[in-house]
Amino acid sequence: MRGIRGRIVGTYLVITLLSVIVFEVILIYGLIEFYYSSIEAELNRSAQSIINNYNQYLNNYDLSKDAKVLLESTPGNTVAQVQIIDDKGILLADSIEPSMEGEKLDYYDINMALSGKQAIWRGKISLTGEPIFSVSWPMTLSDSDKVIGVVRVITTLSDVKEILKNHIIILVTLGVGIVFMIFLTGLALTNTIISPVKEMTSAAKAMAQGRFDVRVSKRFDDEIGELGDTLNYMAQEVSNHQKMKNDFIASISHELRTPLTSIMGWIITINSEDIDDKEELKEGLDIIERESKRLAALVEELLDFSKFDAGVITLKKDTVNLEKLLKYIKRQMEPRAERKGITITIDIDEELPWIDADENRLKQVFINIIDNSFKFTQKGGYVDIIGRKRGDSVLVRIEDTGCGIPKEDILKVTQRFFKGNNVVSGSGLGLAICDEIIKLHNGEMNIESTVGKGTAVDIVLPVQLEI
Ligand SMILES: Nc1ncnc2c1ncn2[C@@H]1O[C@H](COP(=O)(O)OP(=O)(O)OP(=O)(O)O)[C@@H](O)[C@H]1O
Ligand SMILES: [Mg+2]
Known part of the structure; x- marks a missing residue:
């Protein structure tokens, strides 16, 4: 695509493409943020309620014995996996995979919780590669800051990732659709400019070759339509001018012919016959003189006109x-x-x-x-x-x-x-x-x-x- 079309459509495309990309990146980023923060809030709520349970009923008891009880006393309103871990990182109880109990767990969030700070972690389980989101809270004795264990709540991210993927697909398709629509609109718009311009160009070429009967049709009442009108007007003026010039030449020829005919007639007469009659000879020469003067005056006037037309007559003020x-x-x-x-x-x-x-x-x-x-x-x-x-x-x-x-x-x-x-x-x-x-x-x-x-x-x- 070259010319006006390339420029207009190109500019349109670049602008929409950039806006769509910026807009979608912000939207997708916000969507992910929204999902992840609501998951995080959900996990924190579960961890909080377990910690509350612990503080209320089981504080100061032996955690290694009470871990199971704590798990069972937790209201079953959470779909997440809950783990109770002791102060050395050993899994004491697990709500979904009891077979793992007794193993040492080494995750960022657990280690942070063991040092007293609640933490979140997003990553993949090394064994299955499943994406998960986990939250770990430290459990402390009621009268000190000493960490005696960790509550960890985990949820899988597979479902969320699937949902996000669907959202992103819809958004990207929409974006591509918008860009495509703009592209089509740009093409249609430039067509309304280009096709009359093309028509005018070919009309102007025809006029340049002397065909002044060609006219441009007016499609829109805008600047381009006006240009077309001007072109038509110009063609009309040029053909008027041509007609005037032709008329002028026809009139001149006619004016020149009359005196020339009579001059020639007399010259032939004088030349061919022996004119004894002095009177007749004198009359003939008189006519030749008069007609020659008329011709000279006519030529003088014509010269004046050509000067007027060329605009070279300047007044000697x-x-x-x-x-x-x-x-x-x-x-x-x-x-x-x-x-x-x-x-x-x-x-x-x-x-x-x-x-x-x-x-x-x-x-x-x-x-x-x-x-x-x-x-x-x-x-x-x-x-x-x-x-x-x-x-x-x-x-x-x-x-x-x-x-x-x-x-x-x-x-x-x-x-x-x-x-x-x-x-x-x-x-x-x-x-x-x-x-x-x-x-x-x-x-x-x-x-x-x-x-x-x-x-x-x-x-x-x-x-x-x-x-
Ligand atoms: N004073 C006048 N009285 C009557 N008719 C006139 C008078 N002046 C001009 N005309 C008429 O107008 C016509 C045009 O005049 P114009 O002076 O342009 O041309 P012309 O006298 O015929 O020729 P040229 O002046 O070139 O020798 C004349 O032919 C005549 O018919
Ligand atoms: Mg006169």
Whole structure:
């Protein structure tokens, strides 16, 4: 097991294994303690009652004679074996094995009792190997500390050991069961993490190979589910982007084809026939010149766009005297207005603040918009340039009395390659570029228009620009 599964399941296993072991060791130890101490208490009680009997009735008599009597007078409530031993360690009486009487016994507890201290002993009988538990109490004369013999009570541990063994088996089985359960739970838990992650990995691989139609299914509403959503979102964005790029290329090709076709047509005409007609030759060359200019302008605009998209357009920020700039543009446009029979006026607030901006880019914006006004306004119409102060920003409005833009087109005119059904429409890039430049200035561009009445383009620019 590797990876997340190995880590989670491994950690779980180690922790439960350790806890189970510690818990069971304590439990088993306590169990043994409990059994042994209750046995010890039982043996001590028996020894105590024999000693009591002895003190009450038989003290000061000859122990070697009275040992049997003492045994018999002991209430038969104990299942244990009772031995009476004299002060030299010789077995005087035995409740279960009288055949051993007269033999010298050498056990730790007896020796301790002979020296005056009651003692317990746990061990095996050397002959049979049977595990036993014995308690020895010293018997003393009532008026002195002199030990005259020992009472020893013995019980076999075989039964208890059997019971303990059963308990331990149950506990260990339970422990193994718990560890196994935790193991299974850990596996199930990690599966809920790993299988969606695996699915996402294969989806991401498919996406890396360009298949952006692949989607990840959401199983849980958690961090992993969110990651899946993000992946899906990314795929959607990338395919949108791809579609946009394809549309863009299709539009460009279309834009390039028209002027190229007419240039080529004229070149072939001029090249193949002997054109005597100077007029016709001049017309052809004029068209070639115009169309070439159009192509050059288009390529220029496309270059601008690729720079906007790559984010490499940076504004050359400067303090711009907007009033001077607008007046300069007006003067520059006047000859064209005259030719077209359009009146161009300018109305600027006094003390219009200087603003932070890129002067050349702003000039590009205003000329683009005024160029539109000229293109879409008939002879005898008006174009007004208005400049106003608006708190922390300035408003520049370019108004015309032209043909206007249909309502349904107003939102579209800032899209790339959008152009209305007008013979004078160009490539449809002008307003899209204006929009990008105004956004770079943290400004806003709004268009109001009524068909047949005219159009007003509002540009709001902040006085101070943080870039
Ligand atoms: N002042 C206006 N009056 C009427 N229609 C306008 C005006 N300005 C823009 N439009 C409409 O919006 C369209 C898009 O304008 P935009 O400036 O983006 O492109 P264009 O002028 O057609 O081409 P380009 O500016 O690239 O030469 C125009 O084709 C026209 O239909
Ligand atoms: Mg234009």
